[in-house]
Amino acid sequence: MGVEVQIEGLTKSFGRQNIWADVSFTLPAGEISVLLGPSGTGKSVFLKTLVGLLKPEQGHIMIQGRDLTRLSERELYEVRKLFGVLFQDGALFGSMDLYDNVAFPLREHTRKSESEVRRIVMEKLDLVGLAGDEHKLPGQISGGMRKRAGLARALVLEPEIILFDEPDSGLDPVRTTLLNHLIVDLNQQTGATFLIVTHDINTARTVPDNIGLIYRRHLAMFGPREMLLSSQEPVVRQFLNAQRQGPIGMAEEKDASELEAEAASGQELPPLPPIPLQMQPLNGEPRPAERPPGEWCRRNGVVPPPGSFAPAGGFTTPADWPRLQDGTVHGGADPRADTVVLERDRAARDWRHDG
Amino acid sequence: MANPVSGALRHSGSFFAYCLDALRATPRRPFQVREMIQQAWFVSSVSILPTALVAIPFGAVIALQLGTLTSQLGAQSYTGAASVLAVVREAGPIVTALLIAGAGGSAICADLGARKIREELDAMEVLGIDPIQRLVVPRVVACMIVAVLLNGLVNVVGVSGGYFFNVVMQGGTPGAYLASFQALGQIQDLVIGEIKALVFGMMAALVASYKGMTAKGGPKGVGDAVNQSVVISFMLLFALNFVITSIYFQIVPQKGT
Numbered sequence: 049m050g051v052e053v054q055i056e057g058l059t060k061s062f063g064r065q066n067i068w069a070d071v072s073f074t075l076p077a078g079e080i081s082v083l084l085g086p087s088g089t090g091k092s093v094f095l096k097t098l099v100g101l102l103k104p105e106q107g108h109i110m111i112q113g114r115d116l117t118r119l120s121e122r123e124l125y126e127v128r129k130l131f132g133v134l135f136q137d138g139a140l141f142g143s144m145d146l147y148d149n150v151a152f153p154l155r156e157h158t159r160k161s162e163s164e165v166r167r168i169v170m171e172k173l174d175l176v177g178l179a180g181d182e183h184k185l186p187g188q189i190s191g192g193m194r195k196r197a198g199l200a201r202a203l204v205l206e207p208e209i210i211l212f213d214e215p216d217s218g219l220d221p222v223r224t225t226l227l228n229h230l231i232v233d234l235n236q237q238t239g240a241t242f243l244i245v246t247h248d249i250n251t252a253r254t255v256p257d258n259i260g261l262i263y264r265r266h267l268a269m270f271g272p273r274e275m276l277l278s279s280q281e282p283v284v285r286q287f288l289n290a291q292r293q294g295p296i297g298m299a300e301e302k303d304a305s306e307l308e309a310e311a312a313s314g315q316e317l318p319p320l321p322p323i324p325l326q327m328q329p330l331n332g333e334p335r336p337a338e339r340p341p342g343e344w345c346r347r348n349g350v351v352p353p354p355g356s357f358a359p360a361g362g363f364t365t366p367a368d369w370p371r372l373q374d375g376t377v378h379g380g381a382d383p384r385a386d387t388v389v390l391e392r393d394r395a396a397r398d399w400r401h402d403g
Numbered sequence: 404m405a406n407p408v409s410g411a412l413r414h415s416g417s418f419f420a421y422c423l424d425a426l427r428a429t430p431r432r433p434f435q436v437r438e439m440i441q442q443a444w445f446v447s448s449v450s451i452l453p454t455a456l457v458a459i460p461f462g463a464v465i466a467l468q469l470g471t472l473t474s475q476l477g478a479q480s481y482t483g484a485a486s487v488l489a490v491v492r493e494a495g496p497i498v499t500a501l502l503i504a505g506a507g508g509s510a511i512c513a514d515l516g517a518r519k520i521r522e523e524l525d526a527m528e529v530l531g532i533d534p535i536q537r538l539v540v541p542r543v544v545a546c547m548i549v550a551v552l553l554n555g556l557v558n559v560v561g562v563s564g565g566y567f568f569n570v571v572m573q574g575g576t577p578g579a580y581l582a583s584f585q586a587l588g589q590i591q592d593l594v595i596g597e598i599k600a601l602v603f604g605m606m607a608a609l610v611a612s613y614k615g616m617t618a619k620g621g622p623k624g625v626g627d628a629v630n631q632s633v634v635i636s637f638m639l640l641f642a643l644n645f646v647i648t649s650i651y652f653q654i655v656p657q658k659g660t
Contacts, residue, residue: 099529121533128531139526142518153530198526205530 050078050241050336051111051130051208053098058107060090060097066265067093071107073260073270075209079337080235080242081270082252084287085262086296091245092136094262095213098243099131100124111209129157132207132240136214138198140186146173147182150201157205172200176230191218195227203234210234212244216251224248228255229330236329239336249290253277254327257337261287263296274344277323278352285320293317322355421535421613425543428536439541446507446549451556454502458557461498462564465489470573482569483580484587490561491588491596497644498561499554500603503546504636508611511542512632515615516625524616534616543608550604551597558596591655599647603640610636 053075060067067090075081085091096102098109100116109116116127140149150169154160160168173179176196186194195215202210215231216224228251235242246252252259253273260270263283269276276284286294325341328334341357344350466486473482515538518524524534569575614632618624 096525101525101528125528125531125533128529131529133526133529135522135526137521139522141523141526142521153532156530156532201526201530 050239052077053209053241053243054108054110055098056108056110058094058097058104058109060093060102060104068262068265068267071262071267073267075241075243076258076337077241078235078239079257080231080244080255081258081260082244082246082256083260083262084247084249084252086287087247089262089265091247091262092213095133095211095243095245098211099128099133129205130208132202132205132210134195134199134202134210134212134215136217137191138186138194138196140194140197140201142186145183145185146178146189146197146200149186149197150182150204153201153205168204169200172203173197175203176200192220192223195219199227199230203238206238207240209241209243212242212246214246214248215244216246216248224251228327231255232327232335233329233331236331236333236335249288252288254324257326257335257339259288263287272339272344273326274323274342274350274352275348278320278345278350278356285317289318289321291318320353322353323357325357417617418610418613421616422609424535425539425609425612428533429540429544431536435537435541438538439545442511442542442545443549445510446503446545447553449510450502450506450549450553453506454498454553454557455560457498457502458494458560459564461494462486462490462561463568465494465561466565466569467573470569470575479575480579481583481586482575483566484583484585486565486569487562487584488588488592490565491558491592493644493648494561495554495557495596496599496603497640498557499550499600500607500640500644501637503550503553503604504607504611504640505633507546507549508607508636509629509633511546511608512611512615512618512629513625515539515612516618516628519616519618520621520625539609539612539616542612543605546604546608547601548604550600550607554597554600558593587658589658591651595647595651595655599644602643602647606639606643607636610639 055074056072058071059069071094083091083094093102097104098116100109100119104117107117111127111130114123114127116124119127140146141152144152147169150172151165154165154168169182170179173182176199178193178196178200181189181193186197189197195218199215212231215227219227231242231244232255234240242256244251244255256273258271259273259276261268261276261284268283269279269281276288279285279288282294283296285291286296323341326335326338342352345352345356466482469482469485469489470479473479473485515524518538524538527534527537566577566580569580570577611632614628614635615625618628620627
């Protein structure tokens with residue numbers, strides 16, 4: 049389940065304008081990765097290159113031993129069946145209603161009977177909460193609904209790799225959270241590889257297993273979530289924490305003199321905010337690529353910012369409440385905090401296995 | 404980059420490559436019959452009425468011009484022959500093509516352009532479906548069929564218009580007009596007229612769909628694409644018409660020569 053995607057030395061330009069150069073990283077199979085970057089750094093171009101809609105000048109994209117950049121048009125159409133892509137606005141076919149939109153890939157690629165198509169389509173529409181809206185046209189529904197319908201269509205062929213182009217743009221915070229939960233749940237249920245392109249740091253902090261950041265026409269960093277969230281690298285730090293101080297300016301990058309002035313002014317960089325816990329699937333099962341919170345930091349001798357991995361917000365269970373009050377669990381840099389979480393998780397898992 | 408010469412060359416090159424892609428995708432299964440019928444219906448529904456309305460005055464103008472000219476030369480009995488020849492050989496295919504390009508082509512271009520900027524075409528490719536095979540080929544075939552059929556309509560309407568104006572307005576002899584039909588014209592003229600219509604219909608649809616599928620820059624880009632597609636297909640049509648006519652005169656012997 050899930051397919052690994054290796055990207056090596058990828059370079060793309062439009063005419064003389066270089067978009068990004070020498071991008072190399074591996075999307076681990078079955079994990080959720082997020083690709084971040086300031087607006088206009090070619091994140092969407094990267095996504096289109098990844099599915100072969102745009103040809104890079106250099107580099108390779110290896111999927112199941114095949115190089116996507118070297119394939120003929122016909123082979124490309126075959127490989128693309130591994131992909132499900134959610135475009136920014138859903139990219140639904142305007143002339144068809146939602147049902148036909150979701151049924152379209154099934155009718156084109158499979159010889160399923162109409163009743164089977166109906167079963168699958170209704171199942172996917174139900175999954176994204178659009179059951180009952182199947183006979184509406186894309187023009188008659190809101191942007192959030194279009195996005196969810198686009199997701200249903202992307203899922204219908206049971207892809208191994210699912211790409212999201214800004215799933216959170218134009219959605220309210222509640223819908224964003226719901227969509228993020230849907231992503232985490234889908235990852236757990238299907239085991240597919242996920243890549244989310246976004247600039248929403250809330251999503252980036254809680255949803256993925258890995259984070260990458262594109263900046264100044266190259267990949268600044270790609271690695272496990274905790275590595276980037278505890279990173280002191282100026283760009284990563286500024287972007288992931290939405291800070292004013294750092295190399296990213298309003299227009300483009302800040303130039304050297306501005307940076308010097310900023311350093312000379314002696315402004316203290318605001319401290320790193322605590323690393324939140326990963327979003328968990330709603331059914332309580334662990335994520336496919338789940339690692340204990342803080343493991344990466346411990347193994348690499350990095351001290352996470354104070355208050356990290358505290359069971360806060362929606363991540364507490366009623367069982368934690370009395371302990372929160374008597375201080376066994378609290379939001380400090382207390383190592384016991386994540387121990388308690390681990391114990392809780394383990395207990396929950398054991399319980400499920402017994403049952 | 405901004406060199407207009409290299410820009411024009413690049414565009415013609417990519418248009419040619421696009422035509423080859425479309426040609427290669429034509430025999431590929433499954434052929435989209437449903438889409439083709441819908442498109443043929445759509446193109447004919449937007450072009451039948453204007454074509455007929457253009458063909459009547461067109462045939463009339465030819466008849467009027469020839470009527471005065473032939474009476475000055477004392478060759479009234481050949482009015483019918485000349486006007487049939489003009490309508491079937493030239494006016495029919497050209498009127499058909501202009502209407503197909505202007506009414507059908509602009510609609511196809513706008514439709515595909517809107518799909519392009521809404522990323523529908525990208526989505527289709529990602530779903531493993533070739534938009535050229537799925538959308539362009541049925542449209543091109545539909546336009547070709549409709550062009551051939553419309554050409555027949557133009558011929559009939561144009562010749563009837565010519566007849567009406569010559570006989571009723573200019574007092575020509577009905578019998579002479581009809582009897583002279585075959586004096587100059589021959590069956591090959593009808594065939595070449597239909598071949599022209601077929602080629603023009605194909606060209607108009609190819610240009611329109613190419614321009615639509617390469618539209619960029621939001622809604623304004625779609626507007627520009629439609630505008631360019633109409634202008635380019637008109638120019639190509641007249642150039643092609645000249646080429647086909649020259650070849651025709653070289654290979655088909657004419658009556659009375």
